[in-house]
Amino acid sequence: MPLIWVLLVALTFGSYMLSENSNNSEQSSIASENEAIAGNMQVYKSAVIRYVELTPSASGTISDSALVLPSWYSRFQGVSNYVAFGKVYVYYVGREELASFIAGKTESMTVGINRGGILMSPRSGNTGIALPVVIPESSVVIMQ
Numbered sequence: 001m002p003l004i005w006v007l008l009v010a011l012t013f014g015s016y017m018l019s020e021n022s023n024n025s026e027q028s029s030i031a032s033e034n035e036a037i038a039g040n041m042q043v044y045k046s047a048v049i050r051y052v053e054l055t056p057s058a059s060g061t062i063s064d065s066a067l068v069l070p071s072w073y074s075r076f077q078g079v080s081n082y083v084a085f086g087k088v089y090v091y092y093v094g095r096e097e098l099a100s101f102i103a104g105k106t107e108s109m110t111v112g113i114n115r116g117g118i119l120m121s122p123r124s125g126n127t128g129i130a131l132p133v134v135i136p137e138s139s140v141v142i143m144q
Contacts, residue, residue: 040079049088061080099121
């Protein structure tokens with residue numbers, strides 16, 4: 001009978017360890033994806049900014065074909081841009097936790113989430129910055 005208890009404890013401990021390992025793996029995967037998306041958005045934002053510097057009258061969505069992007073670059077699905085009155089907005093639909101990740105990396109106050117057309121910073125809350133209506137609700141936004 002004591003052997004059954006030892007076996008039961010070992011199985012419970014093994015199950016717990018597998019669960020923890022799975023949790024750690026999932027968290028690591030999410031962090032890696034956030035890093036990749038954030039980097040993708042930053043490269044894209046730089047290309048859009050260069051375009052607007054050369055074409056100050058630019059407005060609306062700038063097509064990828066008009067941008068000078070590195071040959072190795074492939075824009076992630078969900079990453080888009082919009083230009084209005086000389087301001088560049090690069091946004092990503094989904095993954096709200098990405099805003100905190102980017103804000104932590106860049107220490108920028110112009111990173112946040114679109115909440116009702118206002119940029120909400122993960123650090124300071126309501127920035128009072130109105131966003132263009134074309135940017136979908138709950139999108140992660142990087143402004144320049």
